[in-house]
Amino acid sequence: MENNQDIDKRFNDASKLSEEPAVFPGFDNVWAKVEEQLDKKEEKKRILPVWFPYGIAASLMIGLGAFYFITKDKTHESSEPLIVKNRTETHSEKNSVRATDSIVRSKIEKEIEASELSQKLPDLAYEDAKVPKDRGRVAAAQKNDEIFALKRSDYSTDEYYIKKKDQTVISAPQIKRKQWDDTTTTKSIEEVVVTSLMATKKNAAQSSASSTIQPNYIASNSNVSQALAGRVAGIQIQAYGSQRRNRNAMANKPGTPNIGYLNNNNPIVIRGMKSLDSTNEPLIVVNGKVEGRNYFSTLNPEKIESMEVVKGAGASALYGSRGVNGVIVVKTKRLSRKEKRRMEKMEQTINQYKPNPVSDNEGYDEFVENPFELTKNQPLSTFSIDVDNAAYSNIRRMINNGQAVDKNAVRIEEMINYFKYTYPQPKNNDPFSVNTEYSDAPWNPDHKLLKIGLQGKNIAMDKLPASNFVFLIDVSGSMDSPNKLPLLKSSFKVLLDQLRPQDKVGIVVYAGSAGMVLTPTSAQEKEKIMLALDNLQAGGSTAGGAGIELAYKLAQENFIKGGNNRVVIATDGDFNVGASSTSNVQALIEEKRKSGVFLTCLGFGMGNYKDNMLETLADKGNGNYAYIDNLQEANKFLGKEFAGSMYAIAKDVKIQVEFNPKYVSSYRLIGYENRKLKNEDFTNDKIDAGELGSGHTVTALYEIIPAGTKSEFLPNDSSLKYTRTESSGDFGSELATVKFRYKKPDGDASKEISQVVGNASGKLSSASSDFKFASSVAWFGLVLRKSDLIRKKDFSEIENLARQGKANDTEGYRSEFVRLIESYKAISK
Template identity: 40%
Template sequence: MLRSKLKVCLSVTGICTVMLLAACGVNNPNMGKYAISGYESVYALQEVDTAQYKNYTDNPIQSVEKTPVSTFGLDMDTGSYANVRRFISHGEVPPPDAVRVEEFINYFPPASKESLKQLKNSPFNASYEVTTSPWDSNKVLLRVNVKADDLKTTEIPPANLVFLVDISGSMLGPERLDLLKSSLKLLVKELRPEDKVSLVTYADGTEIVLEPTSGKEKAKIINALDKLSTGGATAGGEGLKLAYQMAEQGKIDNGVNRILLATDGDFNVGISNVEELKSFVSRARDKGITLSTLGFGDNNYNEAMMVQIANVGNGNYSYIDSLSEAQKVLQEEMRATLVTVAKDAKAQIEFNKDQVLEYRQLGYEKRQLAAEDFNNDNIDAGDIGAGKRVTVLYELTLVGGKASVDALRYQKKEQMKSNDYDNELAYLKLRWKMPNGESSQLVSLPIEKKAPVSQFDKASIETRFVSAVAAFGQKLRNNPALAKTSYEQIAQWANNAKGEDPNGYRGEFVKLVKLTGSLTRSQ
């Protein structure tokens, strides 16, 4: 099986590349990307890693005097963490571009009960905490939580789902199509009679395997999945077109109309340009059909495409590296995965220059917006699912601390006309649309100046654990702020803040950090 990263050496003489590939059973270009090197009469066939990740530069330190406002779209993707876990579990340090800090910190369910403030006339609840930074004594960390209202089972609208499944040659293997089928079966088991599923596949061409079928016919849906097998090129663009046709055919007014694209992202026939795909997906989104992506595979995995089309499709991106991850995404978090309660959700935080000198947002690089985008309803942003908790983390330098950037000589400092805001550190504003709405709504919350928890180990479990996760992500991205922090220190911070961990996600994280430390020491 050429899926593994093994070198196959053949003692041949004077054989052409095509014959050599054919002799090894590689008759289809979509079986992977291969390189051949010859040394006299021995030829080596080795699969080349063609995985694609989009580069995002870490958010810089911002002076509050110069840039007092931070604006971004809220995000509920978690795929980066699962993908990085796969790298480390296989004994590899992930490429920095595979690491997105916000997807790390939002991966973990809360491990303790936390008091949240209901924001009036909105589907949101919020909380915040400030504590000293464990990696820089000159700074503090601000953690802001925004949680969407959950729905009762009886309140969940009926779903019209289209499983769009990549069955091309690149999906061959137990960690690809086999895992994909097992994963979708978990979701099928959760379907209700009022839900319906269609199944579309693509390889060299496209096929409607299953017309819209009621969720009560689980055996029929599972049987259709069981019959899938791999082979051929990857006409993903054509597959998307057919999937949207099926979504239109089975569309449910005021229901969930969503395509679940399950693939390694290796489109090589038809529409394959990411910008063209985004344009196509965004047009369908405006008609009420959303798109989520489920990633599988490794060496030819096109994550850059998967993330971007899920973002413009008003869906979310998840990476499935195991059946337990599929259970988390498609069963435990199904409501948050499928049912949107707030569309185009944006956050804007204004920092009080009399309290904060500088700030740096940890993560959310792919969701950054211009300040003027906050009030522009034509700007696409994040979509928040039922019951989903979104965490935002900032590193702050408070007034009185040592600034990273010198004060400007000629910058005029405006004097406050009153002391009305002396007790505020910052001001949080959220803007969102109802799932079927076109005009946004606004809600706000002052973040009060409270004495930061002076010792990091006295902060809440949630703040300490999230800080450890953010530290891990930054260190994997080679951020200089974490250069003097060891993986052992990060593992200790996380281990001391596991709290209730019924699913073992936090304990697994501690082991992952320790393993990373071992891998980096051996290099």
């Protein structure tokens, strides 16, 4: 017991003596093994506290030192007291103990000192008494690269650990002090460090797959702008001219890696977005918080888990006008609880407005564009008017979502008639005025364009008859989407704001079956109607046919004689129970229109949207058709244009144009492919046609090949043996005669009016703004349909013509069309 106490006392006394050179045999080998084990742990990316490996090393050295002291002389006899043996020894053992403990203490003190210094100066490149001249440049480069170096020294080596800010540790090979002193005289510090880093397999994996890293571009290699360029869909990094010159200069240097030369000042632009203010920089959001460009540029790309581009309605829903140039949403790998909550809330909003690609599950009827007709063989052209505008808003949805436009979704007449034109009001008792204009065709310069426009009579709201509305609402499972049933409810509330106390509203819904939710109720009880709407929920299959039957039954039971009786159906058009095919629904709606009840179709949603079903319903059911892609469109169709959309002033309106072969060699009707009628149907009052609403405008365009004009699109002339095709007389300068037939909303007999068009053509530059704008819309539609009957297809020319026709754009719809051309031009490249 006494011997043991004496040993402890001797050990403590020895540790208090002054440090002497280490004489512990094999100590270097032991330390090397410790270092080897630590390096293996670091290569596995295991993050340990700074003091942990050194604590282990210190413990091992203390234990080995004590063990060595006790067992140094293995030849002594076990019965001989160790304390006696030690008293007769020289001071060599004491020196060994002192050296061992001195080394342990020295290393621990140095590590504590280095740790404290690294916390105070996180961007310090090296901690050494000998600071090379280029230390400042290294520190700056490493700061930009978000890398800093920590140096740990013992008696024989300088070892460097390169540590990313995400705590990933990369161990560099050891650099002998002599090697360091030699190399720093001819090489920069960066080259020494990078050379040592490149020697390890670990760092090779961290070097962005580059075979060589040039020291001068270390900072650029981890710049977030480089990480974005070409890797995130929808983002464009604009490089400055000087950077492009540098890039070209370096391109011819052998071994130069393709690591990018983008700096923190490169503008980031979201493709397909047109700036509405002086800048086009997007809003940058990191972990649910709006951050500045400087913060974003210094963000370590390795910390980024995901990045998403949000624009259009999604960006507006998140940040309103601040998101006008789009939003870049960045999510890092490690989030706090607060950041997680913010990101979950953001992701919910983004998912509501996330675009779905136009899929094969959307339904569009194929059709062939109208061909050119030889006037001498077919001088008559007959068609039904069309006041639908669903095609335009549907195409707008596709373009704004960056989707390919289905050519069969492009109905040019609906695109043209989406916009209002400044035609004069009718002067007589006729329900509409007739207006024509004749000028050059912009897409085929040798051709002409005839514009025919109708202007419906404006009737004041207090003069409109009482209304009997039945809302037929699809609440099937397919409507369970933010841009369907929720948007539908908001849209109907816009409609309710236009109604008067004498107007009535009933609500019928359908899913697996049909049912009545609200009996016809005065619009004065708005809260009751809105409550019925708010309680609707989506689920089940889609029995559209049963819903139509019940809605018309309710409308007929509450029919107002001389009033406005109308079913308003809101759906994505996906009927799958009962009468579900287009032909079956067509037969059903043709039967129901005999009741005198009109029909308005409102389309919602995407992905499974059935445009062909809703177009059939509107065309065959004395109705009109609009596609609601956002609340602004609902406000336009159901709010601002409420009277024209919901109150018909004429029905079964037909147009027949007879061309004079003296001036017209050939012609074709632009659009209206689904509205063409047989020539004999013009005077047949049993044939259904389109309806014209209060204040509504209808526009049609004919492309004409003038007589004597050589055109590649002129049809081949077939000589007839028995039929005379010459002009039957001299009609002066008459180009054509336009005839119209219509019925009153509650009438069965049609009335005809006519108007002569003169052969007086002006240049396109002197045409009216309405002519220029309507022709630009038609031109855009022809390009979207990939028409084979036009020569010029340049979007810039279309945009320029549309800008010339922007006059009287009080609501901004024409300006929106110009931006739509710009967006499509950007995404179609």
